[in-house]
Amino acid sequence: DVKVTQSSRYLVKRTGEKVFLECVQDMDHENMFWYRQDPGLGLRLIYFSYDVKMKEKGDIPEGYSVSREKKERFSLILESASTNQTSMYLCASSLSGKGGYTFGSGTRLTVV
Amino acid sequence: EDQVTQSPEALRLQEGESSSLNCSYTVSGLRGLFWYRQDPGKGPEFLFTLYSAGEEKEKERLKATLTKKESFLHITAPKPEDSATYLCAVRGGTASKLTFGTGTRLQVTL
Numbered sequence: 642d643v644k645v646t647q648s649s650r651y652l653v654k655r656t657g658e659k660v661f662l663e664c665v666q667d668m669d670h671e672n673m674f675w676y677r678q679d680p681g682l683g684l685r686l687i688y689f690s691y692d693v694k695m696k697e698k699g700d701i702p703e704g705y706s707v708s709r710e711k712k713e714r715f716s717l718i719l720e721s722a723s724t725n726q727t728s729m730y731l732c733a734s735s736l737s738g739k740g741g742y743t744f745g746s747g748t749r750l751t752v753v
Numbered sequence: 754e755d756q757v758t759q760s761p762e763a764l765r766l767q768e769g770e771s772s773s774l775n776c777s778y779t780v781s782g783l784r785g786l787f788w789y790r791q792d793p794g795k796g797p798e799f800l801f802t803l804y805s806a807g808e809e810k811e812k813e814r815l816k817a818t819l820t821k822k823e824s825f826l827h828i829t830a831p832k833p834e835d836s837a838t839y840l841c842a843v844r845g846g847t848a849s850k851l852t853f854g855t856g857t858r859l860q861v862t863l
Contacts, residue, residue: 672849683855731796741787744796
């Protein structure tokens with residue numbers, strides 16, 4: 642069964658910490674995405690990547706960065722976590738320009 | 754800019770009471786409309802892709818239809834296990850990314 646795997650289901654971090662969220666897909670997809678999901682705001686795109694070492698800003702990139710050193714892995718980095726980054730983070734992947742996304746199961750991040 | 758609006762925001766049905774969810778969209782050159790189901794605390798799960806007006810897809814109690822301006826997700830004789838949030842998304846133009854609506858939260862009671 643093809644999968645997108647996010648390393649943690651639940652995470653609690655302190656304000657100011659550097660936080661790494663990891664995502665791995667086993668479908669050889671070119672595209673990978675990071676979204677955050679908040680009640681009433683829906684899914685908002687943070688960053689995406691079309692290929693290894695390539696990245697594009699989404700709608701809300703401030704306070705985040707990403708890394709894609711290998712095709713199957715896309716990491717989201719919170720440089721200095723803040724309480725307003727408490728959210729559900731979703732990773733997804735897709736074939737280039739085709740089909741929908743396959744999502745991971747999400748990481749519920751709480752920043753205290 | 755692509756836009757997706759879903760209605761209603763929330764819907765409560767009794768078991769067996771059929772209804773429809775709406776997804777209105779504006780997009781430059783539709784290259785796919787997607788329906789997802791999301792259970793609380795989990796990632797969205799793919800349901801359907803529709804590509805052209807008039808197309809229909811079915812899966813169990815769900816049927817998705819598409820016109821040039823909107824899509825409907827019809828739920829026939831729903832059961833409590835159909836309770837979830839249903840998300841609609843579009844891909845337009847040359848983009849690889851999807852634009853999502855905010856979803857319809859469906860609750861089916863006995």
